[in-house]
Every structure is written in C-alpha cells, then in structure tokens.
Amino acid sequence: MRLFLMFIMSVFTIFVSQPAFSGGAATIDELAEMYKIDAKCIECHEDIYGEWKDSWHGKSLIDSRVLRTWRTFILSGLDKSKGKRRDLKDTCLPCHVPQIKDASDELVVKIADLIVTAVDDKDAAKREAANKELSKLNINCIVCHNMKATSDGKPVAGAIYGPKGPEGIDATPHEEEKIKSIKSEFMATSEFCAGCHHGCPPDLPSDICPTKYTSYKEQFLARGGKETCQECHMKGEVFKSHKFPGIFEVDYAKEGIDLKLTVRPTEYVYHLENKIVPAVVVNVDVTNKIGHGIPYG
Ligand code: HEC
Ligand code: HEC
C-alpha cells in the first residue's frame, strides 16, 4: 500500500514538477560536507550521537531492506514509466535525505545509480563501495535541529534549534563554539514528525491517505489520547532518547499491544465419519495501546 501511494505520488510530482535548474553539490562528499556534524558536536553529545547512529534515521538510505526496495522502485517504477532518475530529488528524497535540495541533478542521478549498484552489482567490492558512499547521507542532527526545526521552513543558517532554547539550557558551551541556540517549541510537537511521517497534501482524508499522522489525529487524539509522538518515541531516563524505536524493535513493539488468549478444550462431532474429535476454542483479545494504527507496511 505504501509503495503504491509512493508511486502515485511520484507520477503526480513528475507531471507537475518544473524543469529544474541544475546547480548545487556535484559529489556526495560535497553535499555531506555542507551538513556535517563536527567532532566537537559528537564529543559533547556522545550518548545521543551513539543512539542516533544506529537508529533508522541514522541509516535512512542504507539498511539493506530499505535499499532493496529503493532499487526496485528505480528499476521497475521510474525506469519503466515516464519518470527519470533525477525525479527522485522531488519525490522520494526530500524526506529520506532532505539535504538533496542542495544537490545538482547529476548528483541525484549518481545517487540512484549507486543504489542500484549497491544492491545488484555482481562484484561484492563494488557493492560495498557504493554502500559506503550512500552511508554519508542520512537524517542527521542538522536535518532535524535546523532544516526541519521551524514551522515556516525557514531556519536561520548554522543555528541549532531545540525545544528548550538558550534560556532553558546551559548554553555556554554552544556560545563558546559560536553555535547559535534558538528555541523551537515546534520541535516538541507531533507536527514536527508529521513533516516527514505524513506525505499527503493536508486535505486528503485518512481513508484515502492513511498515515501515522492521520491515524494519530483521528483515532488517538480524537478519543482522548494525550501523548505526542516524542513522548512515546523519545522516552529516555536522562535525556530524550534518539533511538526512535518502532515496529522492528521487539520489546518496544510489545509495549504497544495487549494480547490476551483464552484457550478452552472442547470436542465436536465430525458427522461424515460419526466420530468425536477433540478441539479447542480460542478467544483472542487484542488491544492497541499506541497512538496510531498498527502497523502500516
Ligand atoms: C562544547 C560542547 C558542545 C558542543 C560542541 C555542542 N553542544 Fe549541544 N549542548 C551542549 C550542552 C552542555 C547543552 C545543554 C544541556 C542541558 O542544559 O540540558 C547542549 C544542548 C543542546 C541541545 C538542546 C537545545 C534545546 O533548546 O533544547 C541541542 C539540540 C544540541 N545541544 C545540539 C547540538 C548539535 C547538533 C551540536 C553540533 C552542531 C552541538 N549541540 C554542539 C554542549 C555542546
Ligand atoms: C513525505 C515523506 C516521504 C516521502 C515523499 C517518501 N518517503 Fe519513504 N518513508 C518515509 C518514512 C517516514 C518512512 C518510515 C516510516 C514508516 O515506516 O512509516 C519511509 C519508509 C520507506 C521505506 C522502508 C519501507 C519498509 O518496508 O519499511 C522505503 C524503501 C521507502 N520509504 C522508499 C521511498 C520511495 C522509493 C519514495 C518515493 C516514491 C519514498 N520513500 C517517498 C517518508 C517518505
């Protein structure tokens, strides 16, 4: 379902998109450099960096399950339709690698080629090299704490946004590093996550476009649910966790569902052979305790 929607979305965008101007970064290294997190940022936030690195956001392109689907979309979706590989820039990559807005069209095509190489090339060394290149692109600190951090989409270049802001934290270390801290209450709202976790135009009803966000609003908030996405997905003892667990983290997934099974032995008459056969009656009681439908996939 999700891929079907993505396909529709991509065809839609291909027909409405304007001819692109082709400036911007020419290589992955150049693009990665524009959004790099420096060593000091990692040193001061070592724990958060460690959690983020292994999270789905930290590998938003290169997990092998995800990468294989990208390959199929490129070969069977784009290449076999009127699409061009460059169209990934306006269709898929704005959520998966938002930095792409600063890439040249040629680089977008190169990234698409690398995705295919990373999955399909016969030479393991080439697959590995392509994977390594792609791993430089992901949803990193700068993407969330700057690019996506304001509701109007116009962040101050180079600033770091957070929900507490300079008055709410000890901002001295940032000031010493000449990092400007800015308060963004928006970052603590579910709408911040919806920026990427809700891909449809805002007025599309949820029965046409079921996303985590529409189901959260219509099924959870409307029935008295209170938590934000962050309150459930960023729970941490000392600081807001950046692991972002979901359906693939078994212990977390278990938290979301109450499963009660009652099994009672019985027997029934199998009339074709006039036999009494032992049987069981199973009552299944599933309660969804999470803030949205389970799971879309
Ligand atoms: C010299 C150490 C240092 C460096 C370098 C540094 N930080 Fe911080 N950062 C801190 C400290 C200390 C706090 C405050 C923690 C507190 O008071 O809770 C903080 C707070 C934050 C906050 C919370 C802000 C808020 O308003 O809620 C964010 C987000 C953040 N840093 C991101 C970054 C990013 C991204 C980088 C790299 C570009 C970075 N920091 C570089 C030390 C540092
Ligand atoms: C509006 C933002 C957005 C757009 C546009 C978008 N994606 Fe995604 N995509 C996401 C988010 C968020 C997730 C993960 C969250 C989830 O599983 O609900 C995801 C998950 C995926 C996955 C993992 C699938 C799986 O089985 O779990 C693949 C592969 C993928 N997207 C490819 C694409 C392709 C190809 C396109 C373009 C046709 C695209 N995405 C367009 C936001 C987007």
Ligand code: HEC
């Ligand atoms: C997917 C988006 C996303 C990414 C990527 C991300 N953050 Fe955050 N971060 C958030 C949000 C949202 C909050 C605020 C959560 C809240 O308070 O509700 C936050 C909060 C923080 C805080 C404040 C923690 C606290 O307990 O108050 C720090 C520090 C921080 N982030 C640093 C980083 C660093 C460093 C990186 C990169 C290694 C990073 N973040 C990557 C979304 C992100």
Ligand code: HEC
């Ligand atoms: C810049 C876009 C972006 C933002 C902002 C963002 N996400 Fe994501 N998120 C993604 C993409 C893309 C993936 C899928 C990565 C993959 O599977 O390769 C993802 C994956 C996830 C997953 C794991 C999905 C799974 O299938 O288990 C969770 C949970 C998640 N995000 C929660 C959040 C929450 C909560 C917020 C807000 C605090 C948020 N995200 C903000 C783009 C984003």
Ligand code: HEC
């Ligand atoms: C009340 C807690 C709660 C709230 C609120 C909540 N989630 Fe979840 N979410 C969970 C739990 C628990 C899971 C794992 C269980 C599952 O997926 O069945 C999950 C799973 C997910 C997944 C991965 C599952 C999949 O189907 O791909 C994504 C992505 C996600 N949530 C994003 C969000 C976003 C975005 C919001 C806000 C609009 C949000 N969540 C609000 C508890 C919550």
